[in-house]
Amino acid sequence: EVQLVESGGGLVKPGGSLRLSCAASGFTFSSYSMNWARQAPGKGLEWVSSISSDSNYIYYTDSVRGRFTTARDNAKNSLYLQMSSLRPDDTAVYYCSRVPPEQRAPVAPTTDSWGQGTLVTVSS
Amino acid sequence: QSALTQPASVSGSPGQSITISCTGTSSDVGGYNYVSWYQQHPGKAPKLMIFDVSNRPSGVSDRFSGSKSGNTASLTISGLQAEDEADYYCSSYTSSSTHVLFGGGTKLAVL
Numbered sequence: 001e002v003q004l005v006e007s008g009g010g011l012v013k014p015g016g017s018l019r020l021s022c023a024a025s026g027f028t029f030s031s032y033s034m035n036w037a038r039q040a041p042g043k044g045l046e047w048v049s050s051i052s053s054d055s056n057y058i059y060y061t062d063s064v065r066g067r068f069t070t071a072r073d074n075a076k077n078s079l080y081l082q083m084s085s086l087r088p089d090d091t092a093v094y095y096c097s098r099v100p101p102e103q104r105a106p107v108a109p110t111t112d113s114w115g116q117g118t119l120v121t122v123s124s
Numbered sequence: 125q126s127a128l129t130q131p132a133s134v135s136g137s138p139g140q141s142i143t144i145s146c147t148g149t150s151s152d153v154g155g156y157n158y159v160s161w162y163q164q165h166p167g168k169a170p171k172l173m174i175f176d177v178s179n180r181p182s183g184v185s186d187r188f189s190g191s192k193s194g195n196t197a198s199l200t201i202s203g204l205q206a207e208d209e210a211d212y213y214c215s216s217y218t219s220s221s222t223h224v225l226f227g228g229g230t231k232l233a234v235l
Contacts, residue, residue: 035224044227045164045215047222104158105156108224109158109159109225110158110176111172115169
């Protein structure tokens with residue numbers, strides 16, 4: 001069974017930093033591109049970042065580029081999101097998700113498995 | 125870039141069919157067949173229902189179907205059931221620097 005478990009969320013002050021982790025199991029993690037998405041409380045979904053299986057291609061949405069860094073460790077079956085210069089509008093539940101290998105889009109909007117998410121709250 | 129445009133809410137009775145629209149531009153929905161649809165129940169993670177405009181993942185009921193015309197994609201749910209009541213989001217690849225867009229979401233009420 002595919003499992004994705006996010007961790008690392010919490011309360012942080014504006015301008016602060018936080019590192020999220022996503023532990024993957026039940027599939028060959030090193031063969032899949034992965035995405036991060038977020039959902040502000042009571043709001044819709046927003047794609048945040050994608051990373052290819054070999055980390056050669058990493059993409060970010062405009063609002064986080066230069067502040068967030070996505071990385072992965074295939075030996076540890078883990079995905080990471082390093083967030084810095086955090087702002088109140090970064091407050092959201094952050095989800096990691098898996099991109100099916102057959103996806104052909106340059107940056108895939110399709111993800112077939114999601115974690116339960118971890119809440120990040122940016123507030124003074 | 126703005127999110128894709130979805131109606132805020134739709135409703136239907138059990139057994140009926142409903143359609144949710146998702147309008148974008150020629151840089152996203154209209155330009156590529158990379159549109160996905162997700163179902164999200166309250167407090168739960170999203171679930172993939174349709175990918176690449178009209179393809180269903182294994183395990184998704186054939187009551188769910190997708191299509192596209194021009195810059196508008198659509199999700200149709202036939203034979204509505206109480207369990208279909210949820211929020212639905214479309215998503216598309218975009219050639220802009222945003223890379224991936226989501227719609228604002230549509231709340232489906234099964235009356």
